[in-house]
Amino acid sequence: IEMASNNKLGMNSRWSALVSAADFADMDQSKQIRNFVLSKEWYLRNAAMIALYKINPAEAVIEAKKLLQDKALVVRSAAVEIVGQNLTYEHKKILSEELNKPYNFHKKSSLWIRKQIIEKLFTSAEMQDRDTFAKNLFDQDKEISHISAKALERITGRQIGDVGFVEKWKIIVKQNNWY
Numbered sequence: 076i077e078m079a080s081n082n083k084l085g086m087n088s089r090w091s092a093l094v095s096a097a098d099f100a101d102m103d104q105s106k107q108i109r110n111f112v113l114s115k116e117w118y119l120r121n122a123a124m125i126a127l128y129k130i131n132p133a134e135a136v137i138e139a140k141k142l143l144q145d146k147a148l149v150v151r152s153a154a155v156e157i158v159g160q161n162l163t164y165e166h167k168k169i170l171s172e173e174l175n176k177p178y179n180f181h182k183k184s185s186l187w188i189r190k191q192i193i194e195k196l197f198t199s200a201e202m203q204d205r206d207t208f209a210k211n212l213f214d215q216d217k218e219i220s221h222i223s224a225k226a227l228e229r230i231t232g233r234q235i236g237d238v239g240f241v242e243k244w245k246i247i248v249k250q251n252n253w254y
Contacts, residue, residue, distance in 0.1 A: 076100075076107050079119065090122045097126035105130045112138045117147035124153050128160075136161065143173050151179075152188050159195030164203075170196055171207050174219075185216035193222045200226040209253035212244055 078084060078092035096108055108130065111123035120142060128135035139157035142150050155173070158166050173179065174192045193211060200208065208226040211219050224244040228234065235243045248254065 076104060079111065079122070086116075086118050089116075090118045093119060093122035094125050094129075097129035100126075100130055105134075109134070109138065112142065117145070117150050120145065120147070120150045121153050124150070124157055128157055132157075132160070136166075140169060143169065144176070144178070146178075148186060148188060152191060155188060155191050155195060159192075159198075162195065162199040167196060167199070167204065167207075174211065183215070185214070185219065189216060190218050190222070193219050197222050197226045197229075200230050202230055205230050206254050209248045212241065212248055217241075 076096050079089045108126045111119045139154040142154040208223040212223040220241050224241045
């Protein structure tokens with residue numbers, strides 16, 4: 076923790092020190108690690124989440140939910156990873172809402188975190204998630220559309236073949252008014 080706090084050390088050393096601190100942290104030190112979530116340096120916020128997850132996953136999820144809106148894409152990505160480890164109804168809802176937030180785009184281009192989010196949602200796709208995937212089937216990002224179509228295939232059990240896969244799903248979704 077001392078090394079992670081040392082401004083004279085480089086980014087990699089401080090990040091590694093904080094992540095490693097979790098392997099030996101007692102309760103007081105875990106509180107100190109949690110304080111790094113508020114650091115002005117993005118790499119220390121990132122390391123703090125990883126370290127917290129090693130010590131106390133439930134606490135890490137609480138902090139990760141706050142950092143889903145962080146200004147640093149890498150921090151948001153780590154937050155998605157942690158929240159996505161246990162996709163409760165609440166976590167699915169949170170990630171679904173984050174998918175189309177303006178900060179997950181650069182100009183009009185989709186940032187890679189959006190694919191990460193939809194992939195997390197895909198891992199636990201259920202019938203109750205159908206509308207989410209139906210809506211995202213029409214996304215400008217072809218990867219988001221394709222993963223959404225795969226999710227609809229999984230949810231419904233409907234196999235429609237590989238040729239025109241996404242377009243066929245768009246027709247099905249429109250015909251059934253699924254969004």
